[in-house]
Amino acid sequence: MSGVLTFACGRTDRTEAFFTGETVLEGGRLAPLALPPPEIFPRALKRAEFDVTELSASSYLVHLSRGVSEYVALPVFLSRFFRxxxxxxxxxxxxxxxxxxxxxxxxxxxxxxxxxxxxxxxxxxxxxxxxxxxxxxxxxxxxxxxxxxxxxxxxxxxxxxxxxxxxxxxxxxxxxxxxxxxxxxxxxxxxxxxxxxxxxxxxxxxxxxxxxxxxGIFPIMHLVAVRRSLVDADPTLAGRLFKAFVLARDAGYRRLEAMANAGSLPLMLPWLQVELANTRKALGHDHWPYGFEANRAAIEALCRYSFDQSLSARAVAPEELFDPRVLTT
Known part of the structure; x- marks a missing residue:
C-alpha cells in the first residue's frame, strides 16, 4: 500500500481522470494538485516538494547527469510539442x-x-x-x-x-x-x-x-517522475503508477473522441472531427504514446542533444532515465 501521494501537474486531458476520480491508483491514492508547470518545476527540482510530479524532461536529464536528482522518471509524457x-x-x-x-x-x-x-x-x-x-x-x-x-x-x-x-x-x-x-x-x-x-x-x-x-519522433517536453525513495521502498509502486497513467491517458482519448463525434460541438472548433482524423492519419491511432520502447527514438535524441549542447554533464543512456521496473512497457 502506498497511502496518499501528492501529484503536481497541469490539468489536461491526460490528467483529468485523476481529478474527477475516474482513474485511481491501485493500492493507494494520488492527490492531484493542479499547478502551472513553471511553478511545479522549481519546487520539485530545488525542494522535491511532491511525491509524484510533472517535470521538464531537459531539467530532469541535467539533474540526473549531475547525480543530484531526488526523482526517477516513468515513461509517461504529459507534454509533447513539435515546436x-x-x-x-x-x-x-x-x-x-x-x-x-x-x-x-x-x-x-x-x-x-x-x-x-x-x-x-x-x-x-x-x-x-x-x-x-x-x-x-x-x-x-x-x-x-x-x-x-x-x-x-x-x-x-x-x-x-x-x-x-x-x-x-x-x-x-x-x-x-x-x-x-x-x-x-x-x-x-x-x-x-x-x-x-x-x-x-x-x-x-x-x-x-x-x-x-x-x-518517427513526436518530441517529449514533460515527463512524470516519482520520489526515488518511494519506489526504492515499494518495488510495486512504479508499475502501479504507470498503469494508472495509461488508464488516465486512455480516458482522455475517449473524451476527445466523444467531443469530436458529438452532434453538437463542445468546443468552438468547427473541424474538430476532421482534425482528430488527420492527426491519427499522420501520427497513428495512439498518437500520444506512453512506454519506453514506443518512445525510444525520442528519448535517445533528447539525451544526445542535451550532451551535445553541454547541458548534461555526461552522456546518459536512455534507460537510465527510468525506473528499471517499467522499462519493458
Missing amino acids: FDSIYVRADRGIDAPADLRGKVVGTPEFQMTAGVWVRGILQEHFGLDHRSVRYVTGGLNLAGRKERIPLAPGPGQDIRPIDPAETLNALLARGEIDAVVAPEPPACFLDGSAPVRRLFPDSRAAEQAYFAAS
Whole structure:
C-alpha cells in the first residue's frame, strides 16, 4: 500500500481522470494538485516538494547527469510539442531558412528549457545548423526577470549570455536588437503585429509532419517522475503508477473522441472531427504514446542533444532515465 501521494501537474486531458476520480491508483491514492508547470518545476527540482510530479524532461536529464536528482522518471509524457512554430524571426533580416540563423543572435527564455533543446537539436541534425554558430541570449520573454533554473556551464564554441534583467526578449526583438526568438509562447510583438516578426516555418504543420515522417519522433517536453525513495521502498509502486497513467491517458482519448463525434460541438472548433482524423492519419491511432520502447527514438535524441549542447554533464543512456521496473512497457 502506498497511502496518499501528492501529484503536481497541469490539468489536461491526460490528467483529468485523476481529478474527477475516474482513474485511481491501485493500492493507494494520488492527490492531484493542479499547478502551472513553471511553478511545479522549481519546487520539485530545488525542494522535491511532491511525491509524484510533472517535470521538464531537459531539467530532469541535467539533474540526473549531475547525480543530484531526488526523482526517477516513468515513461509517461504529459507534454509533447513539435515546436517548429516556436521559432520567430525578424522579417527584415533575410532569415528564410534555418541556415540563415548562422551568426545571428537568438533569444530564448532559458537555454536548458526542453523546447530549446529540441529546436537546436532538430535544426542541427535535420537542417545542418550547428547550434554553436548561433549566439544566444536568455531572459524573460514578455515579462522581465526570468533566470536559468539550472546553472549553465557553456561548452566550447557556445556563446550564451543573459540579457539585462529589466529587459525582455520581446522588447529586444521588437527593437531589432536580436534577430530571432525561440520560445514556447509567442512574443507579444508577433501577436499584436507591432514589429516585422514572423515564424521561420510559414507552414509549420507541414514541416512538422515531414519531420515526423522522417524521424518517427513526436518530441517529449514533460515527463512524470516519482520520489526515488518511494519506489526504492515499494518495488510495486512504479508499475502501479504507470498503469494508472495509461488508464488516465486512455480516458482522455475517449473524451476527445466523444467531443469530436458529438452532434453538437463542445468546443468552438468547427473541424474538430476532421482534425482528430488527420492527426491519427499522420501520427497513428495512439498518437500520444506512453512506454519506453514506443518512445525510444525520442528519448535517445533528447539525451544526445542535451550532451551535445553541454547541458548534461555526461552522456546518459536512455534507460537510465527510468525506473528499471517499467522499462519493458
